[in-house]
Amino acid sequence: MNDLRIEGLTKAYGPDGDVLRGLDLTVPGGALAAVLGPSGCGKTTLLRIVAGFLRADAGTVTVGGRLLGGPGTHVPPERRRIGIVPQEGALFPHLSVARNVAFGLTGPDRGARRRRTEEMLELVGLAGYGDRMPHELSGGQQQRVALARALAPEPVLVLLDEPFNALDSALRAGVRADVRAALRATGATALLVTHDQQEALSTADLVAVVRGGRVAQCAAPEEVYRRPADPWVAGFVGDAVLVPGTVADGTATTALGPVTVPETAASREGTVLLRPEQLRLAEPAGAPARGTVVDVRFYGHDAMVTVDVDGLGAPVDVRAAGPVTVRPGEAVGIRVTGEATLHP
Structure with missing residues (x-):
């Protein structure tokens, strides 16, 4: 299984700008973990380091036993086999839904790429939407297309960067459930970065609460809520x-x-x-x-x-x-x- 292991991750911006301070986090293969914390705690920096967009000052990132980042090692983002679902979908506006989903698929077999695209659209509940353009979709549909695009190349890990922020509250719960179901159907390991406590507790298998560049507590949602590590965690998650x-x-x-x-x-x-x-x-x-x-x-x-x-x-x-x-x-x-x- 493609477990994610982060050990001793450290990152600073300037001499007095420590953001991550020896952060440790383990996500079992096939699990969805939510990284929850206040603004400035290091969530986005963590995501960018795992994706390969940033180099850590110290520590290691390993997925499925493969070292992606560490002392003397930095696998570039395009070789990490990591899918990313950004905020607001970030679809290519000039490409159809099908071409957006197929963007990361390689190989000479056009039929195989088409079948994989159709399979992913069906998985996220958008079968038959392949010929539409992104501007013809609702915000929730665009997010599901972004998920299908991320899952299509069969990544070892999926990163979700506050993907539900732009959705209204009535739509958010339904899209979260769709995303969770799609990830489970593919068995993908996923890391969701969010500042929304309800989103983390209701969506994830594990919740990692980050404070001051370290994980203050990582456990199942019910454990974090019922038995928080300290009063600060208790007040932050509810x-x-x-x-x-x-x-x-x-x-x-x-x-x-x-x-x-x-x-x-x-x-x-x-x-x-x-x-x-x-x-x-x-x-x-x-x-x-x-x-x-x-x-x-x-x-x-x-x-x-x-x-x-x-x-x-x-x-x-x-x-x-x-x-x-x-x-x-x-x-x-x-x-x-x-x-x-x-x-x-």
Whole structure:
């Protein structure tokens, strides 16, 4: 399988411009990994080094056991067998859809190239679109053509550079699902660079959260969300509720009441991490914690209720499903469900 292995990758722009600082990342063959991080963390630099457009200052890039970049080695981009899906498709405007897809195909057999092109268009749900021009397609269709073009030469690795950025929210989810299905159908190994947390969690098999030029955590999406490596990762990949707590016998004593933590957590003080959906609104009487509603934000499928909790000194967010009847100024109770994680 064409696994991707990045070890000790370092890149600086100028004497004080370190971007990557010994980054390590392994993507198993056939997996889709999302590289997630804030602006300036090194995502784009990482992608350009893997593609061969930039040379790293140190470290190695290996795909399927083949060294593509390292000390004394730099395989040029055209010889790396890496497909790239850029932002906004970047199709050749003067070529038809079929000729765009066939652009990277070589060999004298025109029939084989035509069959491969048709096969790729069918894979991305655009069978029969070969004679159209790029300007006749929607943004989502253009992105699927760009994916078909990247997959046509059977690359060892596919790089996706924030490919859904230009799509509106209604279209984005469908195109993401189509891209994921096409990658899985071909068994391609892929690296998706994004700053969209929802996109990373819902699309990828692995999520690598990058902070300051290094991978802060790399794990399955649910693992990153449920058991983040530290409070910064927790806050970056979703909404987080952080409260001080003292642990004893698998239970943390907090201003929100008793909270279950992993049995491996030692008896100590630390920061208890919860997600807003783990908090439940309740009647004030008898609730482990009480407070006053500060704000209510309605999102359709749920609502976020901000509560100023008595004795905590800071408001917390409660994600409530269904109709929410509470209003700012009302007294409410809070109960905690599920297990929290504990951080120093």
